Amino acid sequence: MIRRRFEWLQSKLLTNATISMSMRSYKAAWNLWKKAHKNKVGTPRFKRKDLFGAGSMQLSNGYAKNKPADMYSGSARVLDKTHVSVPKLGRICVSHLAGFLRTHNADVIRIGTVTVSKDNLGYYWISFQLASAEPFTTAFKKTGSQLGIDLNTDNFLTDSDGNCIENPRYYRNAEKYLKDAKRTLSRRQLRAKKEGRSLRSSKNYLKQRLLVAKKMKKISNRRNSFLDELSLALIKNHDLVVAENLSSKNMLKNHALAKSISDVGWQTFVQKITYKAELYGRKFIMVDPKNTTQMCHDCGYVCGSDWRHEKLKLKDREWNCPNCVAHHIRDHNAALNILTKGQQALA
Incomplete structure (x- = not known):
């Protein structure tokens, strides 16, 4: 019909x-959209051809x-x-x-x-x-190891064992090479519109668009490869991995950090760990990030809760607890708190 x-x-x-x-x-x-939004928002915009x-x-x-x-x-x-x-x-x-x-x-x-x-x-x-009928993969052997990970933009992640994985910054490092290519693409697009030509018939525009697309694809492939290798290593070596439930959509509203957050690929990383944990018989959970950065792992004191210490700012990478005088590296302390929250959730 x-x-x-x-x-x-x-x-x-x-x-x-x-x-x-x-x-x-x-x-x-449509059913998924209705289930997710319960008709509280307007109709979705359909992807055009x-x-x-x-x-x-x-x-x-x-x-x-x-x-x-x-x-x-x-x-x-x-x-x-x-x-x-x-x-x-x-x-x-x-x-x-x-x-x-x-x-x-x-x-x-x-x-x-x-x-x-x-x-x-x-x-x-x-x-x-x-x-x-047969499984495609076999479950990894038990290691008895549990790990909490703190995701950030300064470095990619810090775990509860004190290990730090540097942020490769694939887009940031390639940005200087992309800048000129994108400017040329923009000029050719404006010229085609000014002369009344369709972009499909503008050969110079199409060549430049393909050049930019190849550069962007290379960045995407390198990032995906890095996230795949790292997520597999975490799942392979630990029975339990705990991460904080970050809302990237809300964090992207911060224009000072939006580009860095998009470049680091947190959501993609979490998705990879999630399906690999299920595939290889491991456990991966996400916890509420509230106070994981501000709380002392040794005594439970929360910065900003009283006059003794103000809330930690993004620039504060190390601090001393005014209650128990313990010295903390910010990201390592947060990873320890995240692991503790995960263990409590499973208890």
């Missing part, structure tokens, strides 16, 4: 399964009756170590598949939803949602 209403949906490349998946995703998005063709499509996989459901059967299937077959698109050459097939038994894994996407660099990606 919907195909009759819109001419562009009558393309031979679009299957009924693709349209059905899009409608299901549309309804699921990308100017340069970036986007994605989903389709469900189908299996014939009385045949095994594995990665080598079905409408979307693996052909060999470097090729897959997808409905309407046919045989596609892919990378990173051979390594997966070496470490997993494809005969007991079935392919569910298939997503084909294109990014703003013009690269195509295909991802399979997989299901298996």
Whole structure:
């Protein structure tokens, strides 16, 4: 029915399964929005079509009756170590598949939803949602170690053992190289608009846009690699990891710190730890950050609670407790308080 209403949906490349998946995703998005906001805010703004063709499509996989459901059967299937077959698109050459097939038994894994996407660099990606009766990973052995981590912008994190991980500042370090490229992009965009030309037909603008996009993608890849390695190391070496529940959205309203907070990638880091803890049989919890920085871990005195000590400011990296005279390094003390809160929550 919907195909009759819109001419562009009558393309031979679009299957009924693709349209059905899009409608299901549309309804699921609305239900999720209603559940999250309970109709207390206005309707969401829909994402418009990308100017340069970036986007994605989903389709469900189908299996014939009385045949095994594995990665080598079905409408979307693996052909060999470097090729897959997808409905309407046919045989596609892919990378990173051979390594997966070496470490997993494809005969007991079935392919569910298939997503084909294109990014703003013009690269195509295909991802399979997989299901298996056997676990994809094995849980790590118990270490008996528990760790609290304090996330900050001065360094990336300080843990309750006193270890400090420096903030790599990928965007900040690349900003001086990006600045000129972005200025050139802005000039070419203004020139095209002034001459009444479409940005799609402006070759110089498109070349510069691709150059800026590649530089930004390199920054994103480096940050993701750093966060992946660090989150895996924390989960691998500790049975319990505790972090503070930071609201990055509210913190970004501070214009003096907004760029540094975006560069550090706290939310992405927390998401990575969360799913890796579940995947490898570890425990990761988040606690209320209230007074974790201001409270002395030794005696429980809270700075600013009386006349003896004012509240710690961002520039105060070390301080002495006026109650028990203990000397504290701000971030290490906060990490110890975070770990204590996590242990109390589990008790």
